[in-house]
Amino acid sequence: MLETPKGSRLHIGIFGRVNSGKSSLINALTGQDLAVVSEVPGTTTDPVKKAVELRGIGPCLLIDTAGFEDEGELGSLRLDKTKDAAREADMALLVVSAEEKPGEDTPEMRWLKIFRKRGTPVILVLSKTDLDAPLTWQAKSWQKLTGLRPVLVSAQEKNGLAELIEQINELRPENYDLDDITGNLAKAGDKVLLIMPQDIEAPKGRLILPQVQTIRHLLDKGCLVNCCKTGEMEAMLSSMKEPPDLVITDSQAFKQVEELCPKESKLTSFSVLFAGFKGDLPFFVASAKKLATLDHTARILIAEACTHQPLHEDIGRVKLPRLLRKKLGEKITIDIVGGKDFPEDLSGYDLIIHCGGCMFNRKYMMCRVCQAQGQGVPMTNYGVAIAALLGILGKVALPEQ
Structure with a gap:
């Protein structure tokens, strides 16, 4: 950057x-x-x-x-x-x-x-x-x-x-430049392990924005930072004298990382962190519980801030819909929007699942949250939804700002 x-x-x-x-x-x-x-x-x-x-x-x-x-x-x-x-x-x-x-x-x-x-x-x-x-x-x-x-x-x-x-x-608003991405989950001197799959969404030679911002935030906070890909997690843990205080993973690797995460370590994801950083995390967590009550008649809106072309194994357009259909049935209706395309009328949806919003400022993200709340539509976040669909949301550490 x-x-x-x-x-x-x-x-x-x-x-x-x-x-x-x-x-x-x-x-x-x-x-x-x-x-x-x-x-x-x-x-x-x-x-x-x-x-x-x-x-x-x-x-x-x-x-x-x-x-x-x-x-x-x-x-x-x-x-x-x-x-x-x-x-x-x-x-x-x-x-x-x-x-x-x-x-x-x-x-x-x-x-x-x-x-x-x-x-x-x-x-x-x-x-x-x-x-x-x-x-x-x-x-x-x-x-x-x-x-x-x-x-x-x-x-x-x-x-x-x-x-x-x-x-x-x-x-100027006091909280416009709020930059404590990890909140109470990390403090100076803590050992933090970041699990970062480098797939097609992270072009060669670059990291995706949430990873970059989180690394810089942790360095500024005085944390001891280690990074590796999913396949190297076990070797990285073996090389560490003590278990990390916090493990942060990409949401798409939640299940694999959760299985390897030491019991002493807190586990969260970049998407969950950005849910608290940009949006309303308590509302997102409460809304994710709606997944337990939905069936094959559900209509779900997936919204992402980016406007990139659909990629192979794209998390928002491929992996998340796959998890939803596995949980709720193949007949569910899933609409996907990108960038600034966001419906004014949300009343026809049973649930909205939004990306972390790293491309948006908090003001814009909160406008979408307020819009959903005003129309009585539950809204959650990629990381929170994936954790709920995998049955591990209760094990995920949630940041408090």
């Missing part, structure tokens, strides 16, 4: 009407022409994302979105993309042009309610303040309407950017 993974960055969404100055703002913040700036309405189509380092804040992901009031069929598609960007924003910059008149029935006020309902911190940015506009009156009116003190910014003149970055620093 050459830089901070996208899922571990502070996601800052930039929202506003068409041509409110969003693209100019992102260019001014980064000091680069990253977003197309044009007088033509609707120039920004899909959200433009840029990984940056903001002074005093650290690694961030800036998301430039299409306008609130985009028109036509294409505009509707753009608006859907903007709504999706709002789900992953740890923080929202609500951009209002100094030319716009304040009002209760405005798109800014409607979106402000959405952000507040989701608990997303919002900074109100009054843009284009270099124009000839009654700024004092505008700022006071917007502040009275929203309860937010606007930051007056001119991307053209580079004014107000320091104050904006200061507000971002003050309002």
